[in-house]
Amino acid sequence: MTPARPARPGRRPRRFDRIPIWFTGSLLGIALLMIVGLLGLIMARGLGTFWPWPLWEVSVADGTRYLGLVHRTELIPQPAERSESPARRTLYRIGNRDVYGLDFVWVDDAQITHRTRPTEAVVLERLEWGPFYGFVQSVRTPIQAVQDDPARRWETLRRELPPARRRARAIRYIERRVVGNINTAMERHRLALRRLELRHALANPLGQAQQRRHEAAIADLNARYARVAADLRAKRQEDAQSRAVFASIDGHVIDLPMSAIVRVYRPNRLSVPGRVGVYLDRLREFVFDPPREANSEGGVAPAIFGTVMMTLLMSLVVVPLGILAALYLHEYARQGWLVSSVRIAVNNLAGVPSIVFGVFGLGFFCYFLGGTIDHLWFPERLPTPTFGGGGILWASLTLALLTVPVVIVATEEALAAVPNGLREASLACGATKFQTIWRVVLPSAVPGVLTGTILAMARGAGEVAPLMITGVVKLAPDLPIDQVAPFLHLERKFMHLGFHIYDVGFQSPNVEASKAMVYMTTLLLLGVVVCLNLAAMQIRGRLRAKLGGGDV
Amino acid sequence: MTSSLIVASPPTTTERVRNLGTFLFFWRRKRRKIEPSPSSSALVFRRRVALIDRIARGLISISGIGIIAAVLGIGLFLLLEILPLFAGTRVQAGRSQAFLSDGESAQLVLVDEHQEMVAALAEEPTLVVASLLRPQPLEHVAIPGLAGQRVTSGSQILRQSTVALGTAQGTVWIGTIDFQAVFEGGRRTMHPVVTAETQFEAIPGHRITQLAYRHTDTRALAAALTDAGPLIVTRIAIDQPVVGPARRTLDGLRIPLEAGAHPTTLLINGPCTELLVGTSEGQLLRWEIPGEGSPKLLETIEVAPNDSVTSMAYLLGDRSIAIGTYAGKVATWSPVRDEAGSEVRLRRIHTFPTQDAPVRLLIASPRDKGFISVSRDGAAQLHYMTTERTLARWPLHGEPVVGWMAPKANGLVLIDGAGTLRHWRIDNPHPEFSWRALFAPIWYEGYTRPAYIWQSTGTDDAEPKLSLVPLAFGTLKGTVYALCFAIPLALFGALYCSQFLDKSLRNPIKSTIELMAVLPSVVLGFVAGVVMAPLVQQHLVAVLAMPVLMPLVAMGTLGGLHALPIPRLRALAQRREFWVLSAGAVLGVGVAGWLGPSLERACFGGSVETWLQAMGTHYDQRNALVVGWAMGFAVIPIIFTICEDAFSAVPKHLVGASLACGASAWQTAWRVVLPAAGSGVFSAIMVGFGRAVGETMIVLMATGNTPIMDWTVFNGFRALSANIAVEIPEAPHGDTLYRVLFVSALLLFGITFIVNTAAELIRMRLRRQLHGL
Numbered sequence A: 001m002t003p004a005r006p007a008r009p010g011r012r013p014r015r016f017d018r019i020p021i022w023f024t025g026s027l028l029g030i031a032l033l034m035i036v037g038l039l040g041l042i043m044a045r046g047l048g049t050f051w052p053w054p055l056w057e058v059s060v061a062d063g064t065r066y067l068g069l070v071h072r073t074e075l076i077p078q079p080a081e082r083s084e085s086p087a088r089r090t091l092y093r094i095g096n097r098d099v100y101g102l103d104f105v106w107v108d109d110a111q112i113t114h115r116t117r118p119t120e121a122v123v124l125e126r127l128e129w130g131p132f133y134g135f136v137q138s139v140r141t142p143i144q145a146v147q148d149d150p151a152r153r154w155e156t157l158r159r160e161l162p163p164a165r166r167r168a169r170a171i172r173y174i175e176r177r178v179v180g181n182i183n184t185a186m187e188r189h190r191l192a193l194r195r196l197e198l199r200h201a202l203a204n205p206l207g208q209a210q211q212r213r214h215e216a217a218i219a220d221l222n223a224r225y226a227r228v229a230a231d232l233r234a235k236r237q238e239d240a241q242s243r244a245v246f247a248s249i250d251g252h253v254i255d256l257p258m259s260a261i262v263r264v265y266r267p268n269r270l271s272v273p274g275r276v277g278v279y280l281d282r283l284r285e286f287v288f289d290p291p292r293e294a295n296s297e298g299g300v301a302p303a304i305f306g307t308v309m310m311t312l313l314m315s316l317v318v319v320p321l322g323i324l325a326a327l328y329l330h331e332y333a334r335q336g337w338l339v340s341s342v343r344i345a346v347n348n349l350a351g352v353p354s355i356v357f358g359v360f361g362l363g364f365f366c367y368f369l370g371g372t373i374d375h376l377w378f379p380e381r382l383p384t385p386t387f388g389g390g391g392i393l394w395a396s397l398t399l400a401l402l403t404v405p406v407v408i409v410a411t412e413e414a415l416a417a418v419p420n421g422l423r424e425a426s427l428a429c430g431a432t433k434f435q436t437i438w439r440v441v442l443p444s445a446v447p448g449v450l451t452g453t454i455l456a457m458a459r460g461a462g463e464v465a466p467l468m469i470t471g472v473v474k475l476a477p478d479l480p481i482d483q484v485a486p487f488l489h490l491e492r493k494f495m496h497l498g499f500h501i502y503d504v505g506f507q508s509p510n511v512e513a514s515k516a517m518v519y520m521t522t523l524l525l526l527g528v529v530v531c532l533n534l535a536a537m538q539i540r541g542r543l544r545a546k547l548g549g550g551d552v
Numbered sequence B: 001m002t003s004s005l006i007v008a009s010p011p012t013t014t015e016r017v018r019n020l021g022t023f024l025f026f027w028r029r030k031r032r033k034i035e036p037s038p039s040s041s042a043l044v045f046r047r048r049v050a051l052i053d054r055i056a057r058g059l060i061s062i063s064g065i066g067i068i069a070a071v072l073g074i075g076l077f078l079l080l081e082i083l084p085l086f087a088g089t090r091v092q093a094g095r096s097q098a099f100l101s102d103g104e105s106a107q108l109v110l111v112d113e114h115q116e117m118v119a120a121l122a123e124e125p126t127l128v129v130a131s132l133l134r135p136q137p138l139e140h141v142a143i144p145g146l147a148g149q150r151v152t153s154g155s156q157i158l159r160q161s162t163v164a165l166g167t168a169q170g171t172v173w174i175g176t177i178d179f180q181a182v183f184e185g186g187r188r189t190m191h192p193v194v195t196a197e198t199q200f201e202a203i204p205g206h207r208i209t210q211l212a213y214r215h216t217d218t219r220a221l222a223a224a225l226t227d228a229g230p231l232i233v234t235r236i237a238i239d240q241p242v243v244g245p246a247r248r249t250l251d252g253l254r255i256p257l258e259a260g261a262h263p264t265t266l267l268i269n270g271p272c273t274e275l276l277v278g279t280s281e282g283q284l285l286r287w288e289i290p291g292e293g294s295p296k297l298l299e300t301i302e303v304a305p306n307d308s309v310t311s312m313a314y315l316l317g318d319r320s321i322a323i324g325t326y327a328g329k330v331a332t333w334s335p336v337r338d339e340a341g342s343e344v345r346l347r348r349i350h351t352f353p354t355q356d357a358p359v360r361l362l363i364a365s366p367r368d369k370g371f372i373s374v375s376r377d378g379a380a381q382l383h384y385m386t387t388e389r390t391l392a393r394w395p396l397h398g399e400p401v402v403g404w405m406a407p408k409a410n411g412l413v414l415i416d417g418a419g420t421l422r423h424w425r426i427d428n429p430h431p432e433f434s435w436r437a438l439f440a441p442i443w444y445e446g447y448t449r450p451a452y453i454w455q456s457t458g459t460d461d462a463e464p465k466l467s468l469v470p471l472a473f474g475t476l477k478g479t480v481y482a483l484c485f486a487i488p489l490a491l492f493g494a495l496y497c498s499q500f501l502d503k504s505l506r507n508p509i510k511s512t513i514e515l516m517a518v519l520p521s522v523v524l525g526f527v528a529g530v531v532m533a534p535l536v537q538q539h540l541v542a543v544l545a546m547p548v549l550m551p552l553v554a555m556g557t558l559g560g561l562h563a564l565p566i567p568r569l570r571a572l573a574q575r576r577e578f579w580v581l582s583a584g585a586v587l588g589v590g591v592a593g594w595l596g597p598s599l600e601r602a603c604f605g606g607s608v609e610t611w612l613q614a615m616g617t618h619y620d621q622r623n624a625l626v627v628g629w630a631m632g633f634a635v636i637p638i639i640f641t642i643c644e645d646a647f648s649a650v651p652k653h654l655v656g657a658s659l660a661c662g663a664s665a666w667q668t669a670w671r672v673v674l675p676a677a678g679s680g681v682f683s684a685i686m687v688g689f690g691r692a693v694g695e696t697m698i699v700l701m702a703t704g705n706t707p708i709m710d711w712t713v714f715n716g717f718r719a720l721s722a723n724i725a726v727e728i729p730e731a732p733h734g735d736t737l738y739r740v741l742f743v744s745a746l747l748l749f750g751i752t753f754i755v756n757t758a759a760e761l762i763r764m765r766l767r768r769q770l771h772g773l
Helices: A014-047 A150-198 A205-240 A272-288 A301-332 A337-349 A354-377 A392-417 A420-428 A433-462 A465-470 A497-507 A511-546 B013-023 B025-033 B038-086 B435-439 B469-499 B503-518 B521-538 B540-563 B567-575 B577-604 B608-614 B624-649 B652-660 B665-676 B678-694 B697-702 B720-727 B736-772
Strands: A056-060 A065-075 A088-093 A104-108 A112-116 A122-126 A132-140 A243-247 A253-257 A261-265 B090-093 B108-111 B117-121 B126-131 B139-142 B151-156 B162-167 B171-184 B187-201 B208-215 B219-226 B231-239 B247-255 B263-268 B274-279 B283-288 B296-302 B309-314 B321-325 B330-337 B344-352 B359-364 B370-375 B379-384 B389-395 B400-405 B411-416 B420-427
Touching: A014 A511, A014 B469, A014 B503, A014 B521, A014 B540, A014 B577, A014 B624, A014 B665, A065 A104, A065 A132, A132 A150, A132 A253, A150 A205, A150 A261, A261 A272, A272 A301, A272 A511, A301 A337, A301 A392, A301 A433, A301 A497, A301 A511, A301 B038, A337 A392, A337 B038, A337 B736, A354 A392, A354 A465, A354 B038, A354 B678, A354 B720, A354 B736, A392 A433, A392 A465, A392 B038, A420 A433, A433 A497, A433 A511, A433 B038, A433 B503, A433 B521, A465 A497, A465 B720, A497 A511, A497 B521, A497 B697, A511 B503, A511 B521, B038 B736, B090 B389, B108 B151, B108 B162, B108 B400, B108 B411, B117 B171, B117 B187, B117 B420, B126 B187, B139 B187, B162 B208, B171 B208, B171 B219, B208 B263, B219 B263, B263 B309, B274 B309, B283 B309, B296 B344, B309 B359, B321 B359, B321 B370, B359 B400, B370 B400, B469 B503, B469 B624, B469 B665, B469 B678, B469 B697, B469 B720, B469 B736, B503 B624, B521 B540, B521 B624, B521 B697, B540 B567, B540 B577, B540 B608, B567 B577, B577 B608, B624 B678, B624 B697, B624 B736, B652 B665, B665 B678, B678 B736, B697 B720, B720 B736
Parallel strands: B151 B208
Antiparallel strands: A056 A065, A056 A112, A065 A088, A088 A104, A122 A132, A122 A261, A132 A243, A243 A253, B090 B420, B108 B117, B117 B126, B126 B139, B151 B162, B162 B171, B171 B187, B208 B219, B219 B231, B231 B247, B263 B274, B274 B283, B283 B296, B309 B321, B321 B330, B330 B344, B359 B370, B370 B379, B379 B389, B400 B411, B411 B420
16 A cells, blocks of 8 residues: 655655554554464463473472472562572472472572482372372282382272272262262152141141151151161272372372372373373363362363353343344334334443343342242242242343343344345235245345354353352352253352353462463363354355345 | 246145245145135135234234343333332331320330330339230339339440449449240240349439440449539449359549539440540530549530530440530531541531420431431431431420330330320331432541542441442543553554555454454453463563553564665565564564563662552552553454444545545545544444443452552552442342442443443444445
8 A cells, every 4th residue: 555656845755654554553463462462371371281291309409309390480589789690480389288288389490409300200180189299109909008119009000090980980979879869859858848837738637648758758768868878888998998108209198098099190201192191181081070179170061061051041042032123123113213223222232231231130030030939939948049049040041131132233234134125026926024034034144143143152151240140159069950850950050161260260279279270261261252253253254255245 | 935936927826835835834734624615715825824924023023122122121120229229218107105104204215126015114113014016004024123212314225235224312223124035836925024233322322313334344334423413433343254143343433524514414435435424515525434543534525515415325336426415406426536646536527407406315226327316396307327318307296205216227116205105117228328428428437537438348337338439430440541551552453454454464353353352351350360460560660661662663673674775674574564563563572571670670779669669659469550451352352343444434535535645645544534434433432431341350350359549550449340240249139238239230331321322323423424425
């Protein structure tokens, strides 16, 4: 776009005319840099989270030795007067929270006398207390105890881990499923009793018979629970006999049952494929397993599930509603100032802060609708709210309200893009208005509607503020879908990836240690949202191309 | 719809049905049944189609209107939720009944928390108990230990059941009068329980006319005023052994009043260290009563010049004192630390409408900072101290003698001179609310001057401070810094993108910038609060230098390449201008990081934080700088997109004409494109403003959420939106705080809705304008 240069005397040289343009260009470059840098930062930090980095043994001048992972290094801040070259220090993650109390230690690089990577050092991930960095000392099973040879210790440990995991799974199954079922059944009978009481049915013989039946059932369940508990105790005892003993670098010893080991590997001996294997295994755990240790370890499966389910529920509501409203606005309503202003208002609702929708959801859905439902249908559970508190249903409905303008606007755009000639042709052929809409207009508008839906889903998946007050919790004990009738529990609170980021990144007692997890969660959420948006852009682009640059 | 339909001769009914009516298959099935007469079937079919069309029209219209109404109803619901705030106070008269034979000598009256039973005491040392619900015979409970004496004064303590009685013989009786709930067969009845704790001779032989009593765990103080005699204070040291009854050591003191001072009312403060004496000369004397040694006069305050103090009461929390005078004036006085020193003095901080007659009684509310003033001619007013509002006034019918509020502050019982017991139920759900409380400076207890404070979690003693001003200020601060950061980047970026950028790059760059808009704000908040905030703190000078250095270095790089006498580099600079500029910006970051420490040493003496401290600014790690940066991500893409659209929509012939007249590319962009798209730019900024105002997660995570009012960029703030997110899960449903949060939500709703609508209207105007060009 360089203009022609008429050589006119008396004007300032044209060369400097480019400078403001360069200035604006550099600002655009900075904006681009911001987004690319942010995405790059999250990618770099997130993707490196699960890589098994080497374990360093560090000896410091004062005689202490540490075994840990390099977390980060920085320049030591120092006063201005000192002019020598700034020293660096390194933050080591030394784990072993149960032994040391802290996970991290700063070491001045200048103080380090010796730094090696011991080949036998192991990273132990366990159910409690976070990672342990140390060495295998001995492995005990009911039939043998291996102490002498490091290679044999390692072999035995590797061999014994799968059966231990199976035992742990069996125990967990009993704890969660069997005992859980008993508890659910007992709770149901207890509520039935309470309902009888509320209906004043205990006075009549029918009610008394029912009461006796429920009480008998509860007694039966209690007996069953006692049997299960005995079985569980036996299983736990058997499990506790297989143990592994680990020692930290400074000689602290921990002794734990093998079933408490999540993963153990020797990072300094791993080959590249072995590292990839560990990486993939941790990635699998992250995506498919529930969280451990106050959400700072383990996986985010319930959060993924909650996010997906909430988004789907929301789409289920928002798509038909949005399409109906758009159809009305564009096809049926008489176009005039009223409809124009309604259109502007709906459009502007998309710009209303999400927290306002959250407040509305809390006041209207949770307290008003939910409270009414509780009083009508679940009086026996009061004052514990059933629908009267936050839940996945209310959160989805709130987000549906939040995103319905997106769908309305997108659908209307798509409807407007359908050439009027098509409509007129259909009408001229004798089709009624509804037939025209159903068979001619809507099929052409599908890509636009789809775009709107995907945009709405992307917006819904990334929103956190309204969810925080309408039903998201940091740790939900039960998923909204499970094996207990009625299988779909819309009143339950749920976990959400976005809230997980907020909670673990900000409320976690051990922010530094859980940061890595947050990056990974962020990456996941970002991936979902960006993919959805890219898909929407793609569809919209095709739509535009198809309609030949119509007014979409 | 196939074209054959139009071209071919009119189709048979069967064909038409196949073509048109397949959307409901049962139709066809039904139609086949009436195959024999095609003409009638066509009619039936046509009717059916018309019917379906009508039904569909109705359904779509109804649901469409319904959905739109529901969506727009959000604002209405928010409004409905805040309406109860304005419902006001309702006072409803309950039963009044003849109660005491001699009303003038009534000394105290008590009511239980369910407002079922009321108990009163006159000269006779027996408690008279009546029901407020149903007429039933009066019950009499003797006060143990006072047989044969006449009760001449009484003292009650707010929210406590402890009662002190003074007699005509100079005895002070201390004990508790309480109501106990007894459940009989599912029915609850309240019963008075009287327990004596101790009694002593305060002024033997003198008639005690005024009595004040307070106690703590270790000491108690009783002040007694006699007919003509002295003012006597009894210090009681309480020694409570682990087991067994408490041992009390008594010690009587005479308060040396000035000659001519006529005490009328007495008050003792919560910790039992001060005695307040109101006089008929309109003075308030503050006496310090130490545990040992003689009392000391702390200050003499002219609370009512040329007037006399007739009634005093501590309000809930034992800090503020309500004072009523003979002229009917009502005011509250609070201890205020004076501006300079550490001296604490009582100051009048709130005044209330004057009563027509002398103030007879001041009754503090046991739940909030409210109190009821009752005048001698029987007019009652319910005031709320903090907001200086009079919530209700109502006539009493009779001269009041004693009165007390129900423990839940929802009722008042009074005994008038004729001995009639009167009862009112008070429905006062939101006493602390007023527009002034939300938006005007309020003088709170313990503050040196009126201030805007948000501190919603009031304890029993501290009033909730519900000023929305600091929150609105925080929102505005965050928005302003975000816009300061975002507008130049987005506006000039869009200008460059639409006017000077290579056409093949335009769409990818635009999409990438728009991708910013989809970043979930929780991600931005996390990166800002956890990653950037420590980084910025560490490299503050470098960060502050970046806005200048980055464009400079970028332009310098490009200029340098142009100036170099190497043709390939010049060609690169010409053809890949944007990429060179971006690379230059990256270089700028490096330069800033490299220069930062030296700059810090040169300009700020080594540590910018220490320097800021010296300048009187405290550096918060999570501050407006970080928030502005993070909110830039949310705002830049919005402004950028709208601006870019507006610039691109400027007709090409305008640009062409300008260039043809000899203007340079920049002159054209600056003088032609920018003004032509001016209203688009304005509307873009407004939409960006709307987005920044409502942003929640970023401000929640990247500010310290401290509700301070300070424009400094290195401080945090608390925004309306983040405040809602933090507080509404804890706010009890229907509470004042809950509704005030709804007010702030409505405020956000209103601001964004209006701003967005205005922006939309401006954009429409722009479209029309450009269309006309």
